[in-house]
Every structure is written in C-alpha cells, then in structure tokens.
Amino acid sequence: MPADRGQSGPPTISEVAAEAGVGRATAARTLGGYGYVGPELRERVLAAAEKLGYRANALARSMSTGVTHTLGVIVADIGNPFFAGVLRGISDTSRARGFDTIVLSTYEDLDEEVAAANVLIDKRVDGVIIASAAVDRREVAHIRAAIDRDIPVVLVDRMVPSLDLDTVVIDNRDAAREAVETLIAAGHRRIGFVWGPPMAEAPATRRDLLAEAARNLWSDQERLRGYLDALDDARIPFDPELVMVGDKTEEHCTQEVARMLALPDRVTAVFCTEAEAVTGTLRALRTAGLSYPRDISLIGFDDNPWASVMDPPLTMIEQPVHDLGAKAAEVLLDILGGADPRHETHVLRSRLITRASVAAPS
Amino acid sequence: MPADRGQSGPPTISEVAAEAGVGRATAARTLGGYGYVGPELRERVLAAAEKLGYRANALARSMSTGVTHTLGVIVADIGNPFFAGVLRGISDTSRARGFDTIVLSTYEDLDEEVAAANVLIDKRVDGVIIASAAVDRREVAHIRAAIDRDIPVVLVDRMVPSLDLDTVVIDNRDAAREAVETLIAAGHRRIGFVWGPPMAEAPATRRDLLAEAARNLWSDQERLRGYLDALDDARIPFDPELVMVGDKTEEHCTQEVARMLALPDRVTAVFCTEAEAVTGTLRALRTAGLSYPRDISLIGFDDNPWASVMDPPLTMIEQPVHDLGAKAAEVLLDILGGADPRHETHVLRSRLITRASVAAPS
Numbered sequence: 001m002p003a004d005r006g007q008s009g010p011p012t013i014s015e016v017a018a019e020a021g022v023g024r025a026t027a028a029r030t031l032g033g034y035g036y037v038g039p040e041l042r043e044r045v046l047a048a049a050e051k052l053g054y055r056a057n058a059l060a061r062s063m064s065t066g067v068t069h070t071l072g073v074i075v076a077d078i079g080n081p082f083f084a085g086v087l088r089g090i091s092d093t094s095r096a097r098g099f100d101t102i103v104l105s106t107y108e109d110l111d112e113e114v115a116a117a118n119v120l121i122d123k124r125v126d127g128v129i130i131a132s133a134a135v136d137r138r139e140v141a142h143i144r145a146a147i148d149r150d151i152p153v154v155l156v157d158r159m160v161p162s163l164d165l166d167t168v169v170i171d172n173r174d175a176a177r178e179a180v181e182t183l184i185a186a187g188h189r190r191i192g193f194v195w196g197p198p199m200a201e202a203p204a205t206r207r208d209l210l211a212e213a214a215r216n217l218w219s220d221q222e223r224l225r226g227y228l229d230a231l232d233d234a235r236i237p238f239d240p241e242l243v244m245v246g247d248k249t250e251e252h253c254t255q256e257v258a259r260m261l262a263l264p265d266r267v268t269a270v271f272c273t274e275a276e277a278v279t280g281t282l283r284a285l286r287t288a289g290l291s292y293p294r295d296i297s298l299i300g301f302d303d304n305p306w307a308s309v310m311d312p313p314l315t316m317i318e319q320p321v322h323d324l325g326a327k328a329a330e331v332l333l334d335i336l337g338g339a340d341p342r343h344e345t346h347v348l349r350s351r352l353i354t355r356a357s358v359a360a361p362s
Numbered sequence: 363m364p365a366d367r368g369q370s371g372p373p374t375i376s377e378v379a380a381e382a383g384v385g386r387a388t389a390a391r392t393l394g395g396y397g398y399v400g401p402e403l404r405e406r407v408l409a410a411a412e413k414l415g416y417r418a419n420a421l422a423r424s425m426s427t428g429v430t431h432t433l434g435v436i437v438a439d440i441g442n443p444f445f446a447g448v449l450r451g452i453s454d455t456s457r458a459r460g461f462d463t464i465v466l467s468t469y470e471d472l473d474e475e476v477a478a479a480n481v482l483i484d485k486r487v488d489g490v491i492i493a494s495a496a497v498d499r500r501e502v503a504h505i506r507a508a509i510d511r512d513i514p515v516v517l518v519d520r521m522v523p524s525l526d527l528d529t530v531v532i533d534n535r536d537a538a539r540e541a542v543e544t545l546i547a548a549g550h551r552r553i554g555f556v557w558g559p560p561m562a563e564a565p566a567t568r569r570d571l572l573a574e575a576a577r578n579l580w581s582d583q584e585r586l587r588g589y590l591d592a593l594d595d596a597r598i599p600f601d602p603e604l605v606m607v608g609d610k611t612e613e614h615c616t617q618e619v620a621r622m623l624a625l626p627d628r629v630t631a632v633f634c635t636e637a638e639a640v641t642g643t644l645r646a647l648r649t650a651g652l653s654y655p656r657d658i659s660l661i662g663f664d665d666n667p668w669a670s671v672m673d674p675p676l677t678m679i680e681q682p683v684h685d686l687g688a689k690a691a692e693v694l695l696d697i698l699g700g701a702d703p704r705h706e707t708h709v710l711r712s713r714l715i716t717r718a719s720v721a722a723p724s
Contacts, residue, residue, distance in 0.1 A: 068484070081443070084440055088440075088467075095474075100478065105450075112457075279668060286673075
C-alpha cells in the first residue's frame with residue numbers, strides 16, 4: 001500500500017529519493033535504469049519507490065523490458081545537408097553516452113511523421129528528437145502519444161505551437177534580418193525573398209502574406225518576419241511581386257527569380273532561405289546572362305563547402321548544425337538520466353559569413 | 363512428428379508448397395506472413411509446414427511477434443548526398459509496399475557498423491540493407507549474425523568480399539576509366555588521382571599501391587583500377603607522385619593537390635573520386651591562382667546541383683542514386699515476400715555529364 005504522503009498527485013523522483021535517504025541523482029539513475037548504482041542503494045531506492053507507489057511508466061518499462069539505449073530521431077529531410085549536420089551532432093553526443101541513434105526521414109510529409117513516431121514507439125526507443133512538420137495544434141497527437149508512453153521528446157530546428165517541450169533552434173528571424181540589412185546597407189531596395197511559404201498566387205497585401213506564412217513551418221515564418229523587419233527598419237515598402245510564389249522546388253525557384261529579373265523595376269538583390277534556392281537563383285542569373293555581385297547581390301541559407309569555392313565565393317548564413325544536434329541530444333539524455341524536462345527554448349547563434357556576393361546595385 | 367522426406371536438411375518452402383498442393387508463392391506468402399492468402403489456403407500451408415517440420419526462424423518470428431514491416435538501413439555516412447539519394451530511393455520503394463525504413467549511420471567506423479547491426483536485430487527489423495565498411499572476411503560476423511537470425515541482407519554501393527549476397531552497385535571501375543579516358547582524349551598525360559586509398563606515404567610502385575588499395579573499400583579500389591586501366595590503354599606510365607597520400611579529408615586534399623601543382627612536371631588534370639575531393643581541388647586552384655579548364659582540367663564524382671551552377675560548370679559523374687536505393691529495396695522486399703535470395707550483383711549504369719571543366723592542356 002502506498003504510504004500516505006499528505007498530498008495529491010503521483011510521487012516524484014525527489015520524494016522517492018528523500019524516502020530512501022539518497023540523492024536525487026541516485027534515485028533517478030536507479031528508477032531510469034541508467035548509469036551505475038551500487039546494489040545496496042539500488043535496493044533502498046526500489047523499496048522506497050514501492051512504498052510510495054512510484055510506478056511511472058518508465059519504471060515499469062525498464063523493469064519489464066530493460067532500457068534499450070536507443071534514441072530515435074525524426075528529421076524532415078535526410079537529404080538536406082542541414083539535417084545531416086544535426087544528425088552528426090546527435091550521434092556524436094549520444095554515442096559518447098552509450099546510446100545508438102536510429103533515424104527516420106519524413107520528407108516533410110506529416111503522415112510519414114505520424115508513421116515514424118509510431119515506429120519509434122513500437123521499437124521502444126528511450127527518447128525522441130523531432131524536427132517536426134506539424135504547424136497546427138491539431139497535428140501533434142503523435143508527439144503527445146510518445147510523451148504519454150513516457151518517452152521524452154525534444155524538438156530541434158523548429159518550434160511547434162501548442163507543444164511546451166524542450167526545443168533547440170537558432171534565431172531564424174534575427175539571422176534573416178541581419179542578412180537583409182546587409183543587402184540594404186550595400187544600397188539595395190529591390191530585394192527578392194526566395195523562397196517564401198508556398199502560395200498559389202502572389203499575396204495582395206502584407207497581411208495576406210503573414211496569414212499564409214502562419215499556416216507554414218515556424219522557421220519559414222521567422223525568416224519571412226526577419227525580411228520584413230529589415231525592410232520596415234529601412235522604411236522600404238513591402239512589394240508582393242518580390243516574394244516567390246508557388247512550389248518550393250529549385251526548378252520553380254529559377255522561374256520565379258527570372259520573373260523578378262524581368263520586372264520593370266527589377267530585383268537587384270536576392271535573399272535565399274534555402275541552399276536549393278541559392279542554386280535555383282544562380283541558374284536564373286546564368287540564363288539571363290547576369291553575374292553576381294555586379295548585376296545582382298545574393299545572400300543565402302545554409303553555408304556549405306561549395307558556396308566557398310564558387311567564383312566569386314558566396315556570402316552565406318552558417319547554422320551551428322553540429323551544436324544544434326549535440327544540444328538536443330544532451331537535453332534529451334539529461335532527461336533520460338533523471339533530470340526533469342525544463343520546457344526551455346535553447347537558442348543557438350547562427351553566423352553571417354561575409355564573402356563576395358554582395359556589392360552596391362549597378 | 364515431421365514426415366520422412368527421404369532426404370537430409372530442413373524442408374524448403376517449395377516442399378511445403380508441394381505438400382499443401384499450392385503454388386510456391388502462396389506458400390511463401392503464408393510462411394513469410396506477407397501479402398494476402400485466403401484462409402483455406404493459409405490453413406493448408408500451415409498444416410503442411412507442421413507436417414514437414416518446417417520451422418524456419420522467419421515463421422517462428424512472424425508467429426510469435428508478427429512481422430514489423432520495417433526495413434533497417436546502415437549507411438556509411440548519412441552526411442554524404444550520395445547516401446541521401448540512395449535512402450530516398452529505398453524509402454520511396456518500401457513505403458509503396460507498406461514498409462517503414464529506419465536508418466543508422468556508421469560514419470565509416472566498423473565498430474559502429476557492428477553496433478548498428480545489433481540494434482537492427484534487437485529492433486526486429488524484417489530485413490537490412492547495408493553499405494558496409496567491411497573490407498575483410500574477418501569483418502563480416504555482424505552481417506552473418508543478421509542472416510543467421512533469418513533477417514535477409516542486401517548490400518548496396520559496395521561489394522563485400524566473402525559475402526555472397528544480393529548486391530546493388532554501379533560499375534565504379536568503368537565509370538572511373540571513362541572519366542580518365544576523357545581527360546586523356548583532351549591531351550592530358552599528367553593526371554592526378556584524388557583521393558586514393560589512405561596511405562601514410564607515396565607508394566613506391568604500382569604493385570604497392572594496389573596492395574594498399576586491396577585493404578580498402580571495394581568502390582575505392584575499383585575507381586583506382588579504372589584510373590590505371592585508362593593510363594595503361596594510353597600507355598601512360600604510372601607516376602606515384604600523382605596519387606593523393608594521407609587522410610581523406612577536404613583540407614588534406616587541398617594540400618595534396620597543391621603539392622601536385624608544384625611538381626616540376628605538374629599535373630594538368632585531376633580526377634576526383636568524391637565531391638569533397640572536388641571542392642578540395644578547387645580550393646587548391648584558387649590558392650595557386652589557377653583556373654579551370656584553362657590551367658587544369660577536372661572531372662569528379664558525384665554530380666550535384668552546385669557542380670552545374672559553377673562558372674564554368676563542372677563535368678561530373680552522376681550515379682543513379684535513387685535507382686540504387688530503389689533496386690536494393692525491391693530485391694529485399696521480394697525476398698521478404700517469399701522469393702529466394704538470388705545472390706546476384708545488380709550493376710546499374712552511371713553517366714558522365716559533360717559540361718565545361720575539361721580542355722586541352724595549356
């Protein structure tokens with residue numbers, strides 16, 4: 001029978017620790033099945049847990065099946081070098097702490113993400129890191145399902161509305177604003193935004209654009225807001241014709257940049273939110289017989305080895321990809337080791353790497 | 363009691379099918395737990411299996427735990443766009459047939475590969491696709507362990523000596539020979555090979571080089587052999603100074619190409635076996651104040667969007683990455699569906715994409 005604790009709610013790890021007369025960390029390690037705990041202390045913790053009625057799912061799971069020392073990671077696109085870098089950070093950190101990492105890629109498809117979460121629950125991973133495609137509170141049931149089974153979840157790269165979870169991101173809005181400010185400082189006022197949230201047609205107003213963006217990924221919204229912030233600060237009016245409309249593909253990007261280059265008051269600079277938008281933009285320049293930075297200036301996400309060997313080399317935003325993954329794994333492993341989830345947003349710094357793709361408008 | 367079949371060895375699916383009076387495919391589907399089989403036929407197959415003592419692990423597994431409809435994939439480096447493309451091919455094909463795919467990356471570390479194979483066995487995947495880092499018959503115990511547990515394995519990208527498994531690859535030797543022949547046809551005779559098998563110092567002889575290569579990955583060996591084939595056919599003597607020595611990193615590659623550019627009889631062309639070797643070579647050219655194709659010609663593995671937006675665009679070898687993955691998944695799913703492993707090597711065609719990085723020596 002559980003002892004009367006004189007309060008409501010299930011007993012916590014701290015209460016078990018106090019009852020056993022051990023430190024909280026020792027209780028957490030014992031109950032979580034992680035790390036070394038001597039047999040005598042272990043016995044005391046388990047006796048205290050039983051006395052208090054501590055029966056967390058984690059305990060039941062570790063007792064019935066053993067912990068698996070496996071983390072599950074769900075990424076939006078394994079083919080994006082950004083996620084490859086994040087995965088390496090997760091892998092390096094979790095390997096150092098004795099955990100293997102299994103990865104599922106959803107290719108930005110929410111149905112696939114739901115299936116992936118179910119696979120990870122079924123495979124009994126100890127914890128999950130997700131770069132989620134969910135943009136709405138009605139789209140997070142699969143993440144809640146994992147948490148309900150006492151599988152801790154940490155978000156990476158993207159905040160998800162309505163989920164109060166530990167989250168590791170960069171400040172996308174600030175990174176975008178800095179890039180666009182750099183273009184403005186060089187003298188540009190006709191600055192294309194490539195690519196934006198997928199829209200069937202050009203937004204009539206700035207409000208329409210933001211409403212559309214709100215139905216898209218958090219990181220995409222934030223980059224758009226950073227672009228608008230920089231325009232606002234410089235009192236440059238927003239022009240809907242300078243935002244890419246349509247599918248987010250490299251091929252379509254090339255067409256949209258060609259359209260912006262053909263405007264009577266054409267773009268003189270382009271801000272690219274993805275590496276594929278950079279290559280799409282470069283293709284459009286070549287077709288139009290234009291070169292950078294003479295005819296057009298260019299800054300983009302994410303830096304990579306090719307951007308630095310281009311002639312001229314490209315000014316790019318570098319995300320701390322390895323650190324994003326390492327931090328997400330660290331937070332998750334701490335929770336698995338007994339730390340309480342802190343529901344914090346961890347914001348890492350990106351960096352604008354100045355090379356030679358920005359010049360004054362011709 | 364098993365019926366006397368008048369022969370040694372465990373009963374096969376074909377024998378169960380004959381006993382049940384059904385087609386082999388029906389017996390395979392029933393015993394493998396895949397695809398639709400009507401209840402009456404299913405009953406007959408199971409009765410025949412019991413009569414003959416058919417107790418394959420797969421049957422035991424599917425009966426006790428159910429199939430999991432999960433494929434496991436072990437890749438050498440999730441950060442290499444080549445593997446990202448292969449994974450997409452695997453994922454598209456397996457999703458279409460109702461299977462999820464979980465991925466582990468070994469970062470070319472054989473110990474990690476062994477751990478990854480154990481994770482996949484532990485997670486009860488139905489089948490495994492591996493791009494293995496194993497180069498020696500003493501390094502394949504983990505792959506045999508999966509097969510012994512009746513988890514079929516298909517190899518992708520790399521053949522592994524001593525493993526007689528279905529394998530999906532390109533003809534690396536032929537692809538390399540074609541690239542080097544293209545450089546020779548343009549008039550080059552001083553052609554660098556970047557990067558080769560990792561060697562501490564330059565090989566004294568061609569035989570030393572091949573012996574060293576034989577202790578490395580099959581695909582690396584094959585690309586080296588293709589380079590040597592092309593030299594032989596053109597009666598160009600092998601020069602050990604034109605082979606990259608040392609760590610296979612982009613940074614070290616830059617140093618090695620700088621060394622080859624500083625030789626009294628310097629390189630006039632470079633053949634790169636990896637995309638990172640291409641960016642490393644381009645960095646060395648920039649430092650030396652040289653440009654391609656005027657001062658030096660260049661062909662590399664693997665084509666990507668950046669190579670085509672360079673100025674001038676690069677002549678590159680394109681591997682059928684999606685098809686490699688799709689074929690590997692198809693072969694594996696066919697085995698899971700009841701087909702017998704055919705122990706075949708499936709060779710897909712790569713393609714040399716001619717752009718503008720090759721010219722006559724200056």
